[in-house]
Amino acid sequence: MIDMRNLETFYAVAQSGGFHRAAEKLHTTQPAVSARIVQLEQQLKGRLFERDKRGCFLTAKGRALLGYAERMMALRTEMVEAIAGGSALSGVVQLGASDTIVHTWLSDLLKGLNREYPDVTLEVNVDTTAALTAGLVDGSIDVALLMGPISTSSAENLPLCSYAISWVVSSDFPLPDKPTLADIVQYPIITFARSTKPYWQLKGLFDEAHLSNVRIFANSSLSSIVKMALDQIGVAAIPKHVVAEQLASGRLRLLQTGHDMPTMSFTASYFRRPDMPLNPIVAELAQKIARVFEV
Structure with a gap:
């Protein structure tokens, strides 16, 4: 089962273009971000990011996952608002x-x-x-x-x-x-x-x-x-x-x-x-x- 925290971490890295900046955004550490991405890559059996001196970039598999991640996070928000209300x-x-x-x-x-x-x-x-x-x-x-x-x-x-x-x-x-x-x-x-x-x-x-x-x-x-x-x-x-x-x-x-x-x-x-x-x-x-x- 895919952990939503791992998907959120994946999305943060994809949006920010780096593990360090994603860690700052998520108020966690860079090793924690790296560990979640590794776990996600193991579950999906393939690399999601390629890294070089300029930063990190989505692989073909990563680009395919990005659309699913966006929809899953949007659906989760919709569910919370519909069941518990916006104050939740x-x-x-x-x-x-x-x-x-x-x-x-x-x-x-x-x-x-x-x-x-x-x-x-x-x-x-x-x-x-x-x-x-x-x-x-x-x-x-x-x-x-x-x-x-x-x-x-x-x-x-x-x-x-x-x-x-x-x-x-x-x-x-x-x-x-x-x-x-x-x-x-x-x-x-x-x-x-x-x-x-x-x-x-x-x-x-x-x-x-x-x-x-x-x-x-x-x-x-x-x-x-x-x-x-x-x-x-x-x-x-x-x-x-x-x-x-x-x-x-x-x-x-x-x-x-x-x-x-x-x-x-x-x-x-x-x-x-x-x-x-x-x-x-x-x-x-x-x-x-x-x-x-x-x-």
Whole structure:
């Protein structure tokens, strides 16, 4: 009888392209992965993988097995959901999130997942969109809440929310509520990291206004950007949703220049995989929660 754990291990190696990466994905050791593959090869009387310096690759027998493994894992998930309900699903989900999501509604998503799927363990990775996209592709991240959509073949992208960039300053910052762009650039502009889309969109805004002497303080930490705004280092260019609490308390205020501001659009991106039935569930719940926070 074929052990489902061995099939899961086989699928993980096939998807990741290596025994070490499969071991990391399965939270086990490389020797354990190798032992399961050997057992499976003995049962099926043939090699499933060939290895070289570039990694490991499916043999003809391995490619034939892959389709059966996918169907068996999908059927098992279907059986569990049909008999025990979705709350019976368990496992570890590597969830990637952009800093903006962390500062708006990620906590509500984690609470919802914990309530509806109590046997699911979440590991949260906060990073840039570029890093999260790379993580999706190499399999180290299962679901990513990022500025999307991503164009990688076969990726699923569920729209989440769109946040316009706002000008944010401390309550007693020396600028009127409706300054010009020329007024704003007299001070440092504190915004997202140079590698992000908002940074270059803001730079384009200043270029179109023929404002060349702009000091943009790029920062990869939203918490740091907010702190710098509170400390009157300069004018923050971030979504107002991130600082809703500080705006409500009067510690920060918004500036209006009358210009159309860049918009950050987010998606829940993932790959459909028979060994990860929670991917679409997490993405769909994220979509539901994000809509509440978009207003």
